[in-house]
Amino acid sequence: MHIFATVRNSPTAHEVQLRTGAVAQTLPVAAKATGRGSSINGGEFLMLALATCYCNDLFREAARLGVPLTAAEVEASADFPGVGLAATNIRYRVRVESSASEADVARLVRETDAVAEVHNTLRAGVPVELAAG
Numbered sequence: 001m002h003i004f005a006t007v008r009n010s011p012t013a014h015e016v017q018l019r020t021g022a023v024a025q026t027l028p029v030a031a032k033a034t035g036r037g038s039s040i041n042g043g044e045f046l047m048l049a050l051a052t053c054y055c056n057d058l059f060r061e062a063a064r065l066g067v068p069l070t071a072a073e074v075e076a077s078a079d080f081p082g083v084g085l086a087a088t089n090i091r092y093r094v095r096v097e098s099s100a101s102e103a104d105v106a107r108l109v110r111e112t113d114a115v116a117e118v119h120n121t122l123r124a125g126v127p128v129e130l131a132a133g
Contacts, residue, residue: 009037043080043087050076050092053118058094061112067104070097090122 004019007029014031016038017024030039051074062069073095078087098105113119 047076049118054116057116058112062108067100067108068098072096
């Protein structure tokens with residue numbers, strides 16, 4: 001699966017487009033009050049990516065493991081110490097509503113942590129390259 005994101009900003013417009021495979025969609029994100037750039041910063045989107053990935057994967061893994069899952073809440077946080085510096089203290093927390101046993105929920109949470117793709121990408125320290133043009 002190939003995922004693609006585009007942000008276009010000009011004095012008159014701000015557009016965010018996403019595509020996974022052949023499925024494209026827009027994401028409503030306002031421009032900054034100054035009009036230059038997004039009102040949501042990259043660190044916020046990174047935490048959203050972690051929370052979204054884990055939440056989606058939690059429901060996927062619950063179905064695979066046969067663990068009933070009524071609701072889930074995922075919070076992700078990090079500290080960004082300064083311009084150009086990598087995030088530190090990246091953490092996430094999950095709350096799950098389920099009729100399953102504590103042991104089954106704990107297994108679900110652990111197994112989801114092991115397969116969450118965005119988490120594993122950060123953990124692996126995958127290189128990011130600036131492409132020409």
